[in-house]
Amino acid sequence: xxxxxxxxxxxxxxxxxxxxxxxxxxxxxxxxxxxxxxxxxxxxxxxxxxxxxxxxxxxxxxxxxxxxxxxxxxxxxxxxxxxxxxxxxxxxxxxxxxxxxxxxxxxxxxxxxxxxxxxxxxxxxxxxxxxxxxxxxxxxxxxxxxxxxxxxxxxxxxxxxxxxxxxxxxxxxxxxxxxxxxxxxxxxxxxxxxxxxxxxxxxxxxxxxxxxxxxxxxxxxxxxxxxxxxxxxxxxxxxxxxxxxxxxxxxxxxxxxxxxxxxxxxxxxxxxxxxxxxxxxxxxxxxxxxxxxxxxx
Numbered sequence: 001x002x003x004x005x006x007x008x009x010x011x012x013x014x015x016x017x018x019x020x021x022x023x024x025x026x027x028x029x030x031x032x033x034x035x036x037x038x039x040x041x042x043x044x045x046x047x048x049x050x051x052x053x054x055x056x057x058x059x060x061x062x063x064x065x066x067x068x069x070x071x072x073x074x075x076x077x078x079x080x081x082x083x084x085x086x087x088x089x090x091x092x093x094x095x096x097x098x099x100x101x102x103x104x105x106x107x108x109x110x111x112x113x114x115x116x117x118x119x120x121x122x123x124x125x126x127x128x129x130x131x132x133x134x135x136x137x138x139x140x141x142x143x144x145x146x147x148x149x150x151x152x153x154x155x156x157x158x159x160x161x162x163x164x165x166x167x168x169x170x171x172x173x174x175x176x177x178x179x180x181x182x183x184x185x186x187x188x189x190x191x192x193x194x195x196x197x198x199x200x201x202x203x204x205x206x207x208x209x210x211x212x213x214x215x216x217x218x219x220x221x222x223x224x225x226x227x228x229x230x231x232x233x234x235x236x237x238x239x240x241x242x243x244x245x246x247x248x249x250x251x252x253x254x255x256x257x258x259x260x261x262x263x264x265x266x267x268x269x270x271x272x273x274x275x276x277x278x279x280x281x282x283x284x285x286x287x288x289x290x291x292x293x294x295x296x297x
Contacts (some may be wrong), residue, residue, distance in 0.1 A: 013060045014111075016084040020128065031121055035111040046102040046110075053098050055114045059083050061107020068100045080105070089135070092118050116181050126188020126281045140262055167236055174233035190215070 011028050013022050020031060037060065046057065057064070059081055066079045066087055078100060091098055092115045113121075122128050130138060176182050188288055193215050197206045208214035263265065 009221055013083075014058070017058050017087040023125070023128070026243075027125060031113075034121060035113055035153040037109055037111050040104045040108045040110055042103040042104055042107050044108075046104065047088070047098050048101050049098050051098045053096060053115070055112050056086060056088040056092050056118060057102070058086045058113070060109040060111060062104060063106040064108060064110075065103050065105045066100050067103065086135075091115070123280065136238065167232075170229050170232040171236070173226070174230045177230060186219075 011025075011032060014028055014032055015023070022029065025030065035058070038252070040062070046064070047053075061083045064081045064085075064087065065077055066081065067075055067077045069075055079087075087102060088098070090096075095115070193208065193212065197208045197212065198210070
């Protein structure tokens with residue numbers, strides 16, 4: 001990590017962050033004194049997934065990409081943030097390691113707030129805590145939707161991508177063999193064969209006299225070849241069913257993991273942060289009520 005320059009973020013830039021837009025002048029100045037800005041050129045990797053989460057970042061200007069690498073080793077962009085946005089807040093709330101990578105994509109000026117200073121500040125500013133809870137929830141919903149689109153793949157498309165020429169040929173033959181076209185073609189072949197070898201051709205020109213033994217051989221060969229081809233197509237249908245079951249399992253597993261993550265984070269907020277914050281809020285409300293009664297008296 002590059003050294004953080006000991007300069008202050010302007011109040012205007014601080015209030016451009018929706019998370020801190022409701023702060024009064026005194027609180028805004030107190031928070032500004034806790035922030036330190038740093039310049040980050042394009043391409044700077046601010047942190048990686050698994051790094052210790054010891055600070056959150058506010059973007060004064062520039063752009064930052066939040067991304068992860070999925071199980072297929074593909075880089076998945078979760079968000080592209082610009083001036084007025086913030087990131088890295090989840091590690092401040094639960095004390096866990098980073099869950100994604102953050103990379104600067106345009107030269108940026110960032111303000112950094114350490115975890116200890118953030119927790120001290122947020123205990124006296126319940127509005128900030130509630131705004132952050134709302135922002136984290138919205139980002140989790142966005143990530144959940146993104147992962148659903150990534151995991152919920154079309155089983156037909158997946159199966160078509162795996163087909164070989166032999167598989168396609170077997171499907172075409174099996175489809176034709178189980179249709180009225182095949183039945184009509186077989187009946188037409190029988191009628192033409194019998195007519196040719198009974199009345200239309202002279203005796204010396206007939207190639208299969210009654211009882212049409214050669215016709216029986218031809219039909220037997222057709223049936224003998226058709227049976228394994230149909231079985232090949234049925235086996236492929238079984239593979240397609242297994243593929244669909246695997247995709248359903250991946251979707252269900254992703255939903256289970258995402259739900260567990262959301263519940264875990266909500267439990268952390270509820271057990272460690274919200275009781276304290278709501279208690280302070282109630283104390284302030286009680287003081288304001290007492291003050292209003294005294295003024296009325």
